[in-house]
Amino acid sequence: MSIEEAVRAYQTYYCLDCGVCTGSCPVSRVTPSFSPRLIVEKALLEMGEELLNDRELWSCLTCSRCFERCPTNINFPEFMRTIREEATRRGVKPVLAHHGMLQSVMELQTQGIHQKKTDWAKESGRIAEKGDTFFFVGCMPYFQVIFRDIGVDSLSVSRKVLRVLNAAGIEPVVSDDEVCCGHDMLWNG
Structure with missing residues (x-):
């Protein structure tokens, strides 16, 4: 699934830019540069190459705290899994x-x-x-x-x-x- 298809499938365009996801994210607490909201923003702004090559793409724990607290119910963990699939398909490997x-x-x-x-x-x-x-x-x-x-x-x-x-x-x-x-x-x- 392409990034554009993932944006539609997981309705990330509903993002209110409220930051609740980042505020509840355990990774964001120890790695301030990681932000679920900013990853969604890159996808929405069609910054696909930058998103797929972003080291932070592999930082998400997929713990679902962001999804549980999101006021618009964006399934960020599944969105991340799909984006990682696309990155892997294009030959981008995770930080090991x-x-x-x-x-x-x-x-x-x-x-x-x-x-x-x-x-x-x-x-x-x-x-x-x-x-x-x-x-x-x-x-x-x-x-x-x-x-x-x-x-x-x-x-x-x-x-x-x-x-x-x-x-x-x-x-x-x-x-x-x-x-x-x-x-x-x-x-x-």
Whole structure:
């Protein structure tokens, strides 16, 4: 979808220029140059190339605070996702956090490579090969490695969930064949 089509689809021309979106944005609090209102303004003023190459395009968390508070109901997160899609289609890539490691993880998980990432589950509780309940762990095993240097134990949440399920009499399936849910790829265009 082009920028012009996104402007129509998400009715950004209804913007009152009130700034409520920017005032409620957690990114704007720490990065004053980021403003949902100014991104909409660039789209409305047909500053497409500048918008698509704007580093701030990738700063939005898509948390929806702006959408929840917008008096004219502009769905800014979906507008941003669409603009990011257009940027990606035109070859503009996002600024990569952690030197692109997270993007590499996403790509690895979408290729269907058999990965051994369930050892933690076998050590933490009871799991089944087949069953009615599937425990989708997602990126947690990767985050355990990526953020090890800052003391983040992302698998602790997964271990606790497994223990709660076991306490309820449920032995979930945890699979090495699990692939990326696509959330971050979707929101990064």
